[in-house]
Amino acid sequence: MSEKQFHIIAISGSLRHGSYNTMALKAAQKLAPENITIEQESISDIPFYNADLHSDGFPDSVERLVAKIKAADGVLFVSPEYNYSIPGALKNAIDILSRHPNKPFDNKAVAIMGASMGPLGTARMQYHLRQVMVYLNAYAVNRPEVMIAAAQTKFDEDGNLTDETAKKLIPQLLTALTELSKKLSTV
Numbered sequence: 001m002s003e004k005q006f007h008i009i010a011i012s013g014s015l016r017h018g019s020y021n022t023m024a025l026k027a028a029q030k031l032a033p034e035n036i037t038i039e040q041e042s043i044s045d046i047p048f049y050n051a052d053l054h055s056d057g058f059p060d061s062v063e064r065l066v067a068k069i070k071a072a073d074g075v076l077f078v079s080p081e082y083n084y085s086i087p088g089a090l091k092n093a094i095d096i097l098s099r100h101p102n103k104p105f106d107n108k109a110v111a112i113m114g115a116s117m118g119p120l121g122t123a124r125m126q127y128h129l130r131q132v133m134v135y136l137n138a139y140a141v142n143r144p145e146v147m148i149a150a151a152q153t154k155f156d157e158d159g160n161l162t163d164e165t166a167k168k169l170i171p172q173l174l175t176a177l178t179e180l181s182k183k184l185s186t187v
Contacts, residue, residue, distance in 0.1 A: 003035045006178045009072040010038045013079025013090035013114070013125075018159075020115040020151035024170075025078040027161035028113070031170045036178060038076060041068055043093040054099065062096055069097070069104035073181045075138075076174070077112045081125035086132070098136055105136040109181040111173050113146035115154065121147030139184060141176045144169045 010029070012022040022040075029038045045061040047053075058066075069075055079090050086094075097104055112129050114122030126147065133140045146169045148154050154163040161167055 004178075004182075006036045006073040006181060007071070008032075008036060008038045008074050008076050008174070008177065009068050010040045010076040010078060011043055011090070011093070012040070013043075013077060013087045015044050015089050019080070020117075020148070020155060021078045021080050023155050023159040024113060024115045024148060024151075024161065024166070025076070026159065027167070028076060028078065028170050028174065031167060032174050033171055036174050038174075039068070039072075041065055043089055046089075046093040046096060049092055049096040049099065051099070054096065058096070058100055062100065065093075066097060066100045066102050066104045069108065070102055072108075074109040074111065074177045075105070076177065077110065077114075077129060079112070079114045079122065079125055079129070081114065081116050081118070081120070081122040084124045085128045086125050091132075094132060094136075103136075105133065105138040107184055108138045109141070109177055109184055110138045111141040111177040113148075113170070113173060115148035115151035117150065117152050119149050121149035121151075123147055139180055141173060141180055143176065144172050146170055146173050
């Protein structure tokens with residue numbers, strides 16, 4: 001019997017070209033165990049949430065992302081920390097997705113990691129994002145925590161992750177995500 005294949009949707013919380021978090025997401029794609037496929041989805045075309053504007057339906061970009069998340073085995077968030085919390089673009093995307101009647105995060109396995117130039121490596125953002133996931137009835141992987149501090153020193157000039165600790169932890173995080181996904185699919 002062959003090993004189950006897992007399809008993960010990954011979202012970078014940074015829209016910046018040259019983002020350390022998008023680089024970390026690319027590293028996760030490279031470091032993923034063979035049975036895990038990671039598909040990056042952009043939130044750059046998700047409009048600002050406004051209940052008045054979305055009462056008649058959701059834009060195609062939202063519908064497409066809802067369908068992708070619903071069909072996936074899990075979601076990987078790779079995000080910076082802005083002002084001690086979740087970046088506005090990511091929080092907005094989560095807010096509008098959460099209002100969709102298909103509730104894409106309900107009973108979904110999620111993993112969170114991030115990179116920042118500061119010394120805490122996105123710790124506060126990750127804890128805030130975990131709180132949001134509780135409200136959405138999503139289940140976040142508890143361990144390992146992947147927080148890449150001093151990110152400006154952890155990637156080479158081609159955007160490749162050079163931090164050996166992170167390179168060891170990322171496959172563990174992805175494996176934990178698939179284990180959580182398996183548990184949730186039997187509930």
